[in-house]
Amino acid sequence: MKSAAKAQQADDSAETGAQQIRDAIREAIVERRLSPGTKLSENDVGNLFNVSRTLARAALQALSYEGLVSVEKNRGAFVAYPSPEEARQIFSARRLVEPGILREAAARITPDDIAHLRQLLLEEGRLMSERGQTARRAEIKASGDFHLTLALISGNSIMQRFMEELVARSSLVIALYGQSTASSCGHSEHGDIISAIEANELDRACQLMLHHITHIEADLDLRERKSLGLKEAFEL
Amino acid sequence: MKSAAKAQQADDSAETGAQQIRDAIREAIVERRLSPGTKLSENDVGNLFNVSRTLARAALQALSYEGLVSVEKNRGAFVAYPSPEEARQIFSARRLVEPGILREAAARITPDDIAHLRQLLLEEGRLMSERGQTARRAEIKASGDFHLTLALISGNSIMQRFMEELVARSSLVIALYGQSTASSCGHSEHGDIISAIEANELDRACQLMLHHITHIEADLDLRERKSLGLKEAFEL
DNA sequence: GTGCAAAATATCGTATACAATCTTGCCATC
DNA sequence: GATGGCAAGATTGTATACGATATTTTGCAC
Numbered sequence: 001m002k003s004a005a006k007a008q009q010a011d012d013s014a015e016t017g018a019q020q021i022r023d024a025i026r027e028a029i030v031e032r033r034l035s036p037g038t039k040l041s042e043n044d045v046g047n048l049f050n051v052s053r054t055l056a057r058a059a060l061q062a063l064s065y066e067g068l069v070s071v072e073k074n075r076g077a078f079v080a081y082p083s084p085e086e087a088r089q090i091f092s093a094r095r096l097v098e099p100g101i102l103r104e105a106a107a108r109i110t111p112d113d114i115a116h117l118r119q120l121l122l123e124e125g126r127l128m129s130e131r132g133q134t135a136r137r138a139e140i141k142a143s144g145d146f147h148l149t150l151a152l153i154s155g156n157s158i159m160q161r162f163m164e165e166l167v168a169r170s171s172l173v174i175a176l177y178g179q180s181t182a183s184s185c186g187h188s189e190h191g192d193i194i195s196a197i198e199a200n201e202l203d204r205a206c207q208l209m210l211h212h213i214t215h216i217e218a219d220l221d222l223r224e225r226k227s228l229g230l231k232e233a234f235e236l
Numbered sequence: 237m238k239s240a241a242k243a244q245q246a247d248d249s250a251e252t253g254a255q256q257i258r259d260a261i262r263e264a265i266v267e268r269r270l271s272p273g274t275k276l277s278e279n280d281v282g283n284l285f286n287v288s289r290t291l292a293r294a295a296l297q298a299l300s301y302e303g304l305v306s307v308e309k310n311r312g313a314f315v316a317y318p319s320p321e322e323a324r325q326i327f328s329a330r331r332l333v334e335p336g337i338l339r340e341a342a343a344r345i346t347p348d349d350i351a352h353l354r355q356l357l358l359e360e361g362r363l364m365s366e367r368g369q370t371a372r373r374a375e376i377k378a379s380g381d382f383h384l385t386l387a388l389i390s391g392n393s394i395m396q397r398f399m400e401e402l403v404a405r406s407s408l409v410i411a412l413y414g415q416s417t418a419s420s421c422g423h424s425e426h427g428d429i430i431s432a433i434e435a436n437e438l439d440r441a442c443q444l445m446l447h448h449i450t451h452i453e454a455d456l457d458l459r460e461r462k463s464l465g466l467k468e469a470f471e472l
Numbered sequence: 473g474t475g476c477a478a479a480a481t482a483t484c485g486t487a488t489a490c491a492a493t494c495t496t497g498c499c500a501t502c
Numbered sequence: 503g504a505t506g507g508c509a510a511g512a513t514t515g516t517a518t519a520c521g522a523t524a525t526t527t528t529g530c531a532c
Contacts, residue, residue, distance in 0.1 A: 058297065162398055
């Protein structure tokens with residue numbers, strides 16, 4: 001039964017099955033539909049996506065490399081549960097690399113890029129004015145997109161990939177420890193950073209970026225949140 | 237050949253067999269025993285290590301995440317052949333992150349750490365005085381270990397892992413484009429950096445680090461020399 | 473009733489098997 | 503003789519099967 005359905009919708013849709021599953025799970029993790037610590041059984045994941053354990057395992061392995069999933073030998077895979085120390089290291093890493101990325105991006109930025117950044121800013125502001133879980137998730141994502149776009153503009157694909165990992169893990173940390181009402185404080189700072197870049201005040205832009213990251217980290221609050229089941233997270 | 241030995245120690249020594257294979261292949265790539273562009277057939281890799289394609293595939297997949305192997309859909313896996321542009325990005329990334337890592341390391345460094353660094357330096361010098369391919373490989377590895385140790389001392393495991401990737405890919409680039417006689421110039425610079433850290437002259441240490449990375453890159457001959465790969469040579 | 477031990481169960485680790493896709497070489501046709 | 507298509511082989515993509523290990527349950531003794 002699965003072969004017919006799969007042949008229609010799952011297999012021929014895109015590149016490879018494992019990457020699709022990986023992306024789907026990553027999105028679920030980043031958007032907090034999957035809570036840290038949730039067990040991701042290979043069997044369950046495979047059944048959920050109508051694929052075999054082979055692909056489920058490959059997807060989990062990939063996510064483990066990105067730091068979003070932790071696999072324990074003979075025990076299983078779990079959504080990463082970053083410790084406060086790990087969270088600190090994530091933001092420390094961001095403070096370390098983002099000023100440099102910003103400088104490289106500023107050196108190559110075009111008017112089109114600036115327009116794109118401002119577009120992201122508008123979207124972010126729109127989401128910020130909305131209420132509810134969906135808007136909050138989208139806001140976290142939009143906030144990350146600002147930083148990812150800077151990395152993209154910088155032209156260094158290696159740093160871009162690293163930032164993607166850092167932003168994803170940051171989202172996980174924010175979903176875990178963030179105080180929901182406070183995460184919006186970064187919005188205006190994004191705008192300030194763009195303005196500083198436009199004004200060619202790079203040192204100030206870097207300082208703003210550092211403060212911005214520090215502000216995000218300062219808004220964290222260590223508190224446990226209850227997990228959402230694997231099946232519920234994907235059943236729409 | 238070593239199936240019996242592997243069967244005995246493989247299970248309890250490392251987490252999983254795939255990681256052992258991954259490490260073995262990575263070492264072979266970094267030490268230039270495997271040339272860029274070499275095809276890594278899943279079957280061949282599996283036979284070589286006396287494991288099934290499952291583990292071979294997992295190992296190749298992991299290496300592709302690290303940028304040391306490129307897998308092409310339905311075509312196979314190949315040892316990565318970094319382009320000059322990619323090489324520039326690697327060193328650009330290192331210039332971006334290593335001064336920051338150095339500062340963090342300097343803030344936490346202990347006398348034991350300094351002793352360890354000096355030990356690495358001695359080993360590096362010893363290898364530098366030797367001739368031959370083996371010494372050259374070991375020298376590349378030792379040179380990388382200096383930077384990796386700094387990342388270790390910094391205490392940020394995320395940056396440490398990123399540096400491991402950057403160093404491994406740098407070794408690949410050096411093996412490809414490096415002018416063999418010139419790679420030893422970095423040795424004294426390593427010592428200078430340690431001295432600057434000991435003297436608490438952080439700004440100077442960072443400057444030395446930047447110059448050091450730039451020197452390594454300057455020693456590269458970044459022209460296209462794609463004689464080995466049969467297909468890539470004509471596509472680009 | 474409590475605690476330990478051993479079997480039963482579930483899950484992961486690895487190997488093998490089958491299907492899909494690409495490559496290669498041959499042959500028919502123009 | 504050149505070209506295009508078709509078939510055979512090779513390689514990857516995915517699924518299933520079997521063995522190993524951890525967890526849970528059950529049963530017995532105290």
